[in-house]
Amino acid sequence: MTPYDGIPVIDTHIGFREAGYDEYAFITRQTKDRESRDEYSMPAQYMFTGVPADLSTDDPISVTLHEMDRHGIEIGMVSMAKESGQRAVRMFPDRFVPQGSAVDPNDIMGTLNRMTREYEEFGIVSVSSFAAGTFPQVALNAPQMYPIYAKCVELDIPIFACAGIAGPRLKSAVQHVELIDDVMFDFPDLVFVTRHGCEPWQDLAVKLMLKWPNLYYSTSAFAPKHYPKAIVDYANTRGADKIIYAGYFPAGLTLDRIFTDMPHVPFKDEVWPKFLHENARKVLKLKG
Template identity: 25%
Template sequence: MISVAKYESKIDVSAISAVDVHVHIEMDDEGHKPMPEVFYEASAKYFKSEDRTPSIDKIAETYRELGMAAVVFTLDARTQFDGHLPNSIDDLVAGALRNNDVLLPFGSVDPRNGDAAIEEAKRQADELGVRGFKFHPSVQGFDPSDRQFYPLWEALEDIGLPILSHTGQNGMGAGLPGGAGIKLGYSNPLLLDEVAADFPHLPIIMAHPSVPWQDEANSIATHKANVYIDLSGWSPKYFPESLVRQSNNVLKHKVLFGTDYPLIPPTKWMAAFEDLPIKDEVRPLILKDNAVKLLGLDQEAAA
């Protein structure tokens, strides 16, 4: 394992126009990917994406040129994938540190790894300086409301960093027989509602418009002060009408800009977002201000 200096953010909040809270790093410095190749082939076809594995430095330059910042992460699903390890979290943090004017690293652990997952989460937070944790219940093969995972949520609540958890439809395994074993039900946002209720000081970002459970997601984000929605994984032109309507009103402080890059390029997402009937005073909240507050970037700027 390489020696990595602890991440510190140098993001100048006043110099950026947006914070993309959902960007994948799909390959480390050794060329290792976090999932078997079949998932890349299926997801590239599903999203019609061209480059599925840009380097972290290329990603940083993309956002630097756009005047944006981005949250970057990988996914640890080693149990579900029969021991296939994620790409290196340490490499990811080192890359984010090289580009800490635009990148903010999240960590990831496999909840099915028991006590080892808790210890690794603590290491990533304390030694590497990750700023949150990424989960994908369907790909990792776990029910987030299952009590066996509560020690992990308790530890993450104590650490004090947000989690970003996939909800809704899934491009991973799409079109493959049996969806390659990926079970959509684990990504029902109502499972995260139980976690949010039992760990009220754990900030939870529900990733993506939660089709086919959008009304459930809207209700949870409205009801739970610690729950947010990111808008990644879908072109804004396909957003459910209820999500657009409530983003303009009761959810205007709970919705976050996200793309799912490299699956959806930020320029493509932004062009479609321009056509949504979002109020002028709400757009900057969604694109930047809500994420700046949730991620503590405003506190760092003040310091």
């Protein structure tokens, strides 16, 4: 028995291991240390143990679906940047929902055109941002990001954005959590969901979530045993509607690791359904 038995799960950060696709090339072209460039299979490997390896790439959709079924994941949000993601939402629209390709504020018009195209073709329910991975780097509150935020508001979709110290050995100032305050002030209708922890500014993230109604936090790239205490405490008090489950399979964590840890997270009983699926349904506007 677990505290969340019978509760469906929506994973807002899941994907596929696709043959011949170097999903980290945009990071390693910026890193300067030897391990990141020449030794690691993923640029933040020093942070993770048990990175999923030796996954079959013959049918990546079936591999991910199998793992989802084993762990009660009803729906996964997947990127349209990969062919496998596009194929998955077409073949299994009841299991996968489409997230737009990561935004590139160094190509504003290209990004806006791609957002429109993916919205019309796939019905994307969100887009993603990795400020530290942009090249050259563009901060979360930089002018280049503002047309992208405006487009999100126009399409009525949220942006999931990495915030806090970047895992890869890149400069992280462009992801400082305090920058989100500017964004929410200028775009009060924008739904903004943080990714990858907000550390070491998780207390500031809580303060900003209290301040801004449309600011949320997702738990991507963190094994549940490492969820920041400030986030767990916030979910158990005033923030039950603000914290959203996200995994990191197959990029850095196995679902076995995540769901072995999960029962030990000290959420209150009433928080689990909100955390595991209700908040995601609301933010992504999915039918219940």
